[in-house]
Amino acid sequence: xxTARGSTKEDSHRVxxxxxxxxxxxxxxxxxxxPENPQRLEAILEAFKKSAFSKNIETIEPKPASKEQIALNxxxxxxxxxxxxxxxxxxxxxxxxxxxxxxxxxxLAAGAGINTVDMIIDNKISKGFCLVRPPGHHAEHDKAMxxxxxxxxxxxxxxxxxxxxxxxxxxxxxxxxxNGTQNSFYYTDQVLYISYHQWPHxxxxxxAEEKGEGDGLDYTINIPLETGSGNKExxxxxxxxxxxxADKYQPDLIIxxxxxxSHKDDPLAQLNLTxxx
Amino acid sequence: MLAEKIKQMADKYACxxxxxxxxxxxxxxxxxxxxxxxxxxxxx
Ligand SMILES: [Zn+2]
Numbered sequence: 001x002x003t004a005r006g007s008t009k010e011d012s013h014r015v016x017x018x019x020x021x022x023x024x025x026x027x028x029x030x031x032x033x034x035p036e037n038p039q040r041l042e043a044i045l046e047a048f049k050k051s052a053f054s055k056n057i058e059t060i061e062p063k064p065a066s067k068e069q070i071a072l073n074x075x076x077x078x079x080x081x082x083x084x085x086x087x088x089x090x091x092x093x094x095x096x097x098x099x100x101x102x103x104x105x106x107x108l109a110a111g112a113g114i115n116t117v118d119m120i121i122d123n124k125i126s127k128g129f130c131l132v133r134p135p136g137h138h139a140e141h142d143k144a145m146x147x148x149x150x151x152x153x154x155x156x157x158x159x160x161x162x163x164x165x166x167x168x169x170x171x172x173x174x175x176x177x178x179n180g181t182q183n184s185f186y187y188t189d190q191v192l193y194i195s196y197h198q199w200p201h202x203x204x205x206x207x208a209e210e211k212g213e214g215d216g217l218d219y220t221i222n223i224p225l226e227t228g229s230g231n232k233e234x235x236x237x238x239x240x241x242x243x244x245x246a247d248k249y250q251p252d253l254i255i256x257x258x259x260x261x262s263h264k265d266d267p268l269a270q271l272n273l274t275x276x277x
Numbered sequence: 278m279l280a281e282k283i284k285q286m287a288d289k290y291a292c293x294x295x296x297x298x299x300x301x302x303x304x305x306x307x308x309x310x311x312x313x314x315x316x317x318x319x320x321x
Contacts, residue, residue: 016293017320035303044299047309053316116296126293127320131312135300153298169291171283174300231278238282246286254287254295256319260302260311268303275307275314277278 017127018119019048019059020112025133027101034097035268036147041133048131062115062130064107065155069114072158073151073184075142082106082149096134096144106134106149113156113255120253121163137178137257138203145180146203153257154184157191160253166190169251171242172197173234174259175269177206177222181257187216192249194242196234196262198269199224221245227270231277234262280318287319295319 026038048054070079085093086103109132116128136153138146157168170185172178172195182205185191197206199222212220223237264272287295297319302308 036301039305040302040308041299043305043309044312047313048316051313051316053313053320057316057320113296113298120294120296127287127295127297129297129316129320131299133299136298137300147301153296156296156298169286172300173279174302176301178300234279235282238279243282243286246290250290251286252291252294254283254291256283256295256297257300258297258302258315259300260304260308260315261300263302263304263307263311265307266302266304268301273279275310 016125017057017129018116018125019057019129019131020062020116021045021059021131022061022108024101024105024108025131028105028133029099030097036133036135038133041131044131060115062108062112064104065110065114069159070107070110070150070155072162073141073155078142082144093144096147096149098144098149102134102149108132109134109136109152110150110155113152114159117156117160117163137172137174137181138176139180140183146176148180151180151184153255154181157185157255161190165253167192167249167251168253168255169194169246169249170255170257172257172259173262174257175261175266175271176202176259178257179203179205182206182210182220185216186212186220187214189215189219192219192221192245192251194221194223194245196223196225196237198227198271201269225271228272230264230272231274234273234277278314278318280315284319
C-alpha cells in the first residue's frame, strides 16, 4: 500500500518510530537501594544501542509537560505540592520517593507522551517509545503511589482526546494493576482500559468485576492472572478478550503501559512471560 | 507473541499509531532484552 508520502505502508511504519528519552530520567532516584532505579533504564538503553534498531530509530529528547497539561489528569494542589516537595529536597510520599530532580523527571516523562501525540498529529512518526522514569500507572489524581508520580499514560490519553482523538485503547501488561489509569477513565467510553495483571497482588484493585460505571460501563476490562501465568495465558486471553474488544471498539490510537515485571524472572511479581511471548 | 498482536491491532484500526510507556520491570538482567523483543514486535 502506498501512502500520500510516497513510501510503502510497511516502510513508513518502520522508519516512523522514535524513542523518547531524557538524561533527567536517571536523576530521579532514592537515597538507598530501591528496585525502581536508574540502572533499569540504563540496561534498556544499553540493549537498544547494541541492537540493529539504533541505526534507524531516532532518539528524541522530550520537552516537559506544562502544569496545565499535567492537570489534565491531576489536581493542581497535588502538582504544586509535589513541585515544592522536590524543590525542598524531596523524601518519601507514602511508598513513593521523590528527590530534587523528581518533579522535572516526572514532567518530562509525561511530556514524552505529549510530544509523541504532537509528532503523530504532524505525521512525523506513527509510533513513540517513551523510555521514562518515574513510571506512571499507579499515580492517582491527587497522589503519588507505587513508585509513580504523574500518570504518564493517562495524561497522554487525555491530551490526545483534547487534540481530537476519539477512541483510545490503553493496554496495560505490567504485572501490577494500573489503579491510577483505571480510575482516570472509569466513567468514560473515550478510553478503553484493558489490564493484564497478577491478582490478587499489589495494589489490590483489578478484579474482573471492576468494569467501569455510567458511560464507562464495559470500557474497563480487567484480566486478573493467577501466579505462574505465562505466554500461553497471555496469548489465549488476547484472542479471547483483547482482540474482540478491540474489534468492537475500533480505536484510533493505542497506548501501551509496558511493564516488564510480567517477565518470569522479575523479583516483584510471579508471572511467567518470556521474551518470545 | 503479544507485541506482534498489539502491532497488528494498531495497523488494523489506528494507522499504526501507538505510544509505548515503560512502567515497571525490575530484573536488570532481563529488562533490556524484554524491551528489544517488545520493540521488535511493535515496530519491527
Ligand atoms: Zn508493575
